[in-house]
Amino acid sequence: xxxxxxxxxxxxxxxxxxxxxxxxxxxxxxxxxxxxxxxxxxxxxxxxxxxxxxxxxxxxxxxxxxxxxxxxxxxxxxxxxxxxxxxxxxxxxxxxxxxxxxxxxxxxxxxxxxxx
Amino acid sequence: xxxxxxxxxxxxxxxxxxxxxxxxxxxxxxxxxxxxxxxxxxxxxxxxxxxxxxxxxxxxxxxxxxxxxxxxxxxxxxxxxxxxxxxxxxxxxxxxxxxxxxxxxxxxx
Numbered sequence: 563x564x565x566x567x568x569x570x571x572x573x574x575x576x577x578x579x580x581x582x583x584x585x586x587x588x589x590x591x592x593x594x595x596x597x598x599x600x601x602x603x604x605x606x607x608x609x610x611x612x613x614x615x616x617x618x619x620x621x622x623x624x625x626x627x628x629x630x631x632x633x634x635x636x637x638x639x640x641x642x643x644x645x646x647x648x649x650x651x652x653x654x655x656x657x658x659x660x661x662x663x664x665x666x667x668x669x670x671x672x673x674x675x676x677x678x
Numbered sequence: 679x680x681x682x683x684x685x686x687x688x689x690x691x692x693x694x695x696x697x698x699x700x701x702x703x704x705x706x707x708x709x710x711x712x713x714x715x716x717x718x719x720x721x722x723x724x725x726x727x728x729x730x731x732x733x734x735x736x737x738x739x740x741x742x743x744x745x746x747x748x749x750x751x752x753x754x755x756x757x758x759x760x761x762x763x764x765x766x767x768x769x770x771x772x773x774x775x776x777x778x779x780x781x782x783x784x785x786x787x
Contacts (some may be wrong), residue, residue, distance in 0.1 A: 595774060671720070
């Protein structure tokens with residue numbers, strides 16, 4: 563079984579709809595991340611969480627919200643989807659070495675979201 | 679200046695060729711450096727970490743030049759399966775990783 567899973571894998575929705583993307587991990591990592599990837603723009607960080615009680619905005623958080631329900635689960639919501647949120651969304655996890663350093667990130671398989 | 683810059687390519691090379699990618703970063707306090715590989719429509723995966731003294735993993739060699747703030751990846755004896763996008767990744771501090779936009783490599787038979 564995959565260590566980092568994302569649901570759904572593909573989603574087509576309409577402008578104005580509320581969408582939730584879910585991420586689960588079995589790696590036991592404290593840190594979780596949401597990215598979006600667009601052609602020519604690379605990976606851009608939306609939100610990240612270093613533990614269950616910690617939520618931080620990334621580079622492009624406007625129009626998104628997150629919930630860290632447990633160590634293993636990190637959800638991304640689009641309250642009112644718009645067409646320019648059409649993208650490939652990745653969840654990732656990483657561990658801490660106890661000294662505050664972030665190490666290797668492990669990515670989920672991605673969710674392809676299309677907003678019409 | 680962007681935090682992490684890479685030549686987007688594409689680099690089109692024949693099988694067996696040696697190819698090198700460079701990447702520059704802007705934050706001189708950056709602590710950790712990585713190369714990730716991403717296949718088309720797939721998730722990025724760690725290829726190798728980059729250590730100050732340089733490191734090698736089979737056909738892949740990574741080097742770091744802190745003074746000039748650049749990282750390199752050398753691939754020897756290229757295989758068709760090496761075709762992918764290679765992402766340069768930097769950790770500025772106790773903050774999330776910063777990803778470059780990637781360099782696309784196509785190895786041609």
